[in-house]
Amino acid sequence: MTTISDITAFYADVAPDNRGRLINDIWRFNNQQLESTHDFIHWLFPLDQVSQFNPKAPLLTHADLQEFQHSPILKNNLLHSLDVMLVFYGFQREHQQITPAADFKVRIGLWLQPESHHMRRISRILRSLSLLGLPQYTELLFKALSQLYLHRPDHIGESFQYWQRAASITQRDS
Numbered sequence: 001m002t003t004i005s006d007i008t009a010f011y012a013d014v015a016p017d018n019r020g021r022l023i024n025d026i027w028r029f030n031n032q033q034l035e036s037t038h039d040f041i042h043w044l045f046p047l048d049q050v051s052q053f054n055p056k057a058p059l060l061t062h063a064d065l066q067e068f069q070h071s072p073i074l075k076n077n078l079l080h081s082l083d084v085m086l087v088f089y090g091f092q093r094e095h096q097q098i099t100p101a102a103d104f105k106v107r108i109g110l111w112l113q114p115e116s117h118h119m120r121r122i123s124r125i126l127r128s129l130s131l132l133g134l135p136q137y138t139e140l141l142f143k144a145l146s147q148l149y150l151h152r153p154d155h156i157g158e159s160f161q162y163w164q165r166a167a168s169i170t171q172r173d174s
Helices: 006-011 023-027 031-036 062-070 072-089 104-111 117-131 135-151 159-167
Strands: 091-094 097-100
Touching (some): 006 062, 023 072, 072 135, 097 135, 117 135, 135 159
16 A cells, blocks of 8 residues: 655645644635745655755655656645635636736736845745646746746846756846
8 A cells, every 4th residue: 555645645634734724724724824824835846855844844755756646636735725826825726827826916016026035935936837737837936927027037136046946937138
């Protein structure tokens, strides 16, 4: 019998994270909780490398990657996690696009600042989506972020290059 990992169990909503929260608990966080709680992002968007900011963050294994590749439930839950963060950042996902939501200007005014922890969170989200089998959403998110960068390059700064690397996309010369 295969042993289920902490990440897969969390994403299947059958086990909590290391702080006792189920995925549904995190999905119900309000904007203030999403802003001020810093360890949930490692569970919603896990990576295969150690976090320099949270040594207790779970690490993706090869088995996790395989489970996400083959499980519609895990992928749908990952998309729900993406939607939670998109709403926080002022975007929406519909019709295979990620676009600014009605409250976009208000939302970006709250998080879009140079050197903000959100810049790293976005890098994590981009990379995690690709690793877990949803590279099309990495591309859609990066495209939306690229549009934001065109209008607010001073607010994003060198974080844009981190986003490019996280998304494994290089900007083409015009």
